Amino acid sequence: MKTDIQIAQECKLKRIEEIAKKLNLKDEDYEVYGKYKAKIELSLLDKLKNKPDGKLILVTAITPTPAGEGKSTVTIGLTQGLNKIGKKTIAALREPSLGPVFGIKGGACGGGYSQIVPMEDINLHFNGDFHAIGSAHNLIAACIDNHIKQGNKLNVDINKIVFKRAVDMNDRALRNIIIGLGGSQNGIPRESSFQITVSSEIMAILCLSTSLMDLKKRIGNIIFAYDKNDNPLKVKDLKIEGSACALLKDAIKPNLVQTLENTPVIVHGGPFANIAHGCNSILATKMALKLSDYTITEAGFAADLGAEKFLDIKCRLSNLKLNCIVLVATIRALKHHGSAKNISKEDLKALQKGFENLDKHIENMQKYNIPIIVAINKFSSDTEKEINLIKEHCNSLNVEIALCEAWEYGGNGAKDLSKKVVNIIENKKTNYKPLYKLNLPVKEKIEIICKEIYGAGKITFTEKASKTIKKIENLGYGNLPICMSKTQKSISDNPSLLGAPKNYTLNIDEIKLASGAGFIIAMAGGIIDMPGLPKIPVACNIDIDKNGKISGLF
């Protein structure tokens, strides 16, 4: 069997100018980065502001398991499928992080015959966007410590610095560090930390900004520390938001690439969904909506994390109108949720039991009043009986379902799903409402998410979390939406609970304010913002030959 990278390398890519031409982009609308990548100018949004938006489809998934659900594969397959049935369709996706690329999970370009290409470039530096974000982040960090060393005019309390440093690498040794050692010429000793770039507030800001000036303003509004009187100190107090924004002048432009079937894809931004808000940039989504009749987008991990934040943060902030939710599941993963011993063998009982995970996500999504379809990412081990069982189950719930064989057959394997999605959009109404109102107290907003979406019975807060909430509300930031940070392995905050846990107690450890991005981060279950590498990282299997051909990347 061919590996993903082999399939990708056999693809006959079209020059990116050809892809741009399909979208009617003019020479001034984009800049080419190598033969197969481009950046689209933000001015395009102005030019097209009177053009009506296309339809927006969100691809999300059930709770991930080691078996894998293939959400990106379905997303890309659906994009290819819709184009196959004659619908002008663009996917708006997140960029991969080097952390998982070299760690365990691998890249984020889909799989089989549903991939975006050039996958090597997208999985590695991809036009430098994350590096630019890391640079802007670390410029701010360096200026904070420098400010303190140079006299500390702002009266920064070194025990109340909330801005870390960032690196796009899984490097657990940098989670807890002491910096500034070696005497006064080397700064002031203090505890600090590195976070992975994708969890940086700069990443969230880039993804939520609507223009270059909005980006600059938001960066200026980041609270990096509190002074000795506990007043917030912002990046604009350091006068470096201009520099940070200058570093992001190209990174803010969405990237254009293509699928294996040469259909256009916009890939831009990439906050993790378990520790950040998990959606590609608003600018990318808006651009795709202007350039297509159908825009497919994705939210990281399962619907409890990615879709909730997509709906309650991204859609609310940017007035996006979502037309359809595609919920990806696999029979193997559902059997895993139903505690099957061997997910490769037919096990109707485990499958039936595993439905509770699917059902909870369906129930959650229905709270937003958006029509939904379940997409079964088909594996060769799936039996007819299993497929029939899940079809019957969805029918009984009055929820649409389609098989997707995009991994094996590309767009042709997603034609049925594509037709059903079109049918839903043409015939079903949406009546989007967010899960919670912004003007509720912070604790109440968190409780609504945890109870309604995660099924928790009781929510507790550490004393530290409660104190921070009070502080945030006193500072006037109480009206911001919530960005939950929680394990992706369970709907609950306990990674070992499969299915649809209920009536458990969920504990909020820590609260963080992202005043530039404009949300409040609620952390449950000790989620870390810096992953580690496994015993044998993917990095040990990647190689490159004398012709520059890369192997081992997936």
Added chain:
Amino acid sequence: MKTDIQIAQECKLKRIEEIAKKLNLKDEDYEVYGKYKAKIELSLLDKLKNKPDGKLILVTAITPTPAGEGKSTVTIGLTQGLNKIGKKTIAALREPSLGPVFGIKGGACGGGYSQIVPMEDINLHFNGDFHAIGSAHNLIAACIDNHIKQGNKLNVDINKIVFKRAVDMNDRALRNIIIGLGGSQNGIPRESSFQITVSSEIMAILCLSTSLMDLKKRIGNIIFAYDKNDNPLKVKDLKIEGSACALLKDAIKPNLVQTLENTPVIVHGGPFANIAHGCNSILATKMALKLSDYTITEAGFAADLGAEKFLDIKCRLSNLKLNCIVLVATIRALKHHGSAKNISKEDLKALQKGFENLDKHIENMQKYNIPIIVAINKFSSDTEKEINLIKEHCNSLNVEIALCEAWEYGGNGAKDLSKKVVNIIENKKTNYKPLYKLNLPVKEKIEIICKEIYGAGKITFTEKASKTIKKIENLGYGNLPICMSKTQKSISDNPSLLGAPKNYTLNIDEIKLASGAGFIIAMAGGIIDMPGLPKIPVACNIDIDKNGKISGLF
């Protein structure tokens, strides 16, 4: 008066395809990165291997002072000037580091009417080369700590890890840190450090590699630590040289840009000259030699640092044949070396005294048997008497001299210099010999550089340095060239000594082995590989407007 960035922004740039066309590059020979930048494929070197090389000119300078010498301005001006007088000329230059760009020194694109453009892009991320180097570096670093945490099969002695982490930022708080705190799930606590990316061994390797496979081999050969029996451990023992090289697959390709006068420039790699070897990549220089009749290249800081390493490391390793050395000086800087009170006022006595710095650099360069010309970068404060004095002085030494007004007039201001350089190359012979033989003992090689070039009387070594030298020789690396790490502010190791210090004692603090790059680093005078930011960093003055126009960058 217009600022450099204003002049650069008024320039009518040509599309990079047009610049490539001038060089007869075919579509397959390069990839475009935005409208005004490209990367040249390494395969071009193969295609042109039978074409004779052009002539090679090195621009170097007297010891820098706060007054500035304008070496890059002269380099670019000379490139423009040679093109003006009908010589097909390319400059091969180093890329700027974000450290000085946001710190004190600013960028590295020349000045006035002798600049390379787009200066904003070149000074900021420039096709991501340094970010790729940083990523490859930090992947190795993360894998080292991960290896130890995962069982330490290689028996790494955590007190003998010599590989640091890297960031392209002036961040002194990261000079001395403790990492891996917070319990065993966060790694093993140990002392560590970040260095600025430009000082990374990966940077040196990229600049000294002759192919992608040479790059991979050299990365694999980096000694990152010693085991508990004091045996060297190499990156290839971690099996990640393939991944690190994959990260550098585009960074190894030289970048094509243009001068303000639309002549081609290749910019690639950028090790600092005071802490690293200070030359652009060998691949860039070789490419420029194949594509031009005259190639101008530059070596960082003064001739004692940049030129010595250019000649003894780069030329020796890559068999480059240097045809002419241009030694840049300013009358203001020479007066500073002569202890003038006010360098803006005529001061013939101070100028005369300052000649000793110029003379020492001339004497040094003459040891390599390459013809030399002094280029006076003219300032408006220079008087006729001062100019005559320096002309007479050079005449008395039988050394060519030319005034250069490239800052004010671009290539037209460098015509005289250009003609004289052509005349030298056409009429004078070169007979290059390196300063020292590689098979001498390490201490002897260091002593030759310090005595012959720096004018030191006596060389001392710390006990630690002596021990390391012995270790290096025992490991079989004694035959490598020396990469001196020393202050740029004086020919000596004492930054406060102006002119041409003599008969002083120079102390070597520390010795490092760069087994991948292939040199031995000898550190004198407490040189640090991570600069700090000043009280008001340049970063505080940089801004960007809604059209993406940057100001304050220089």
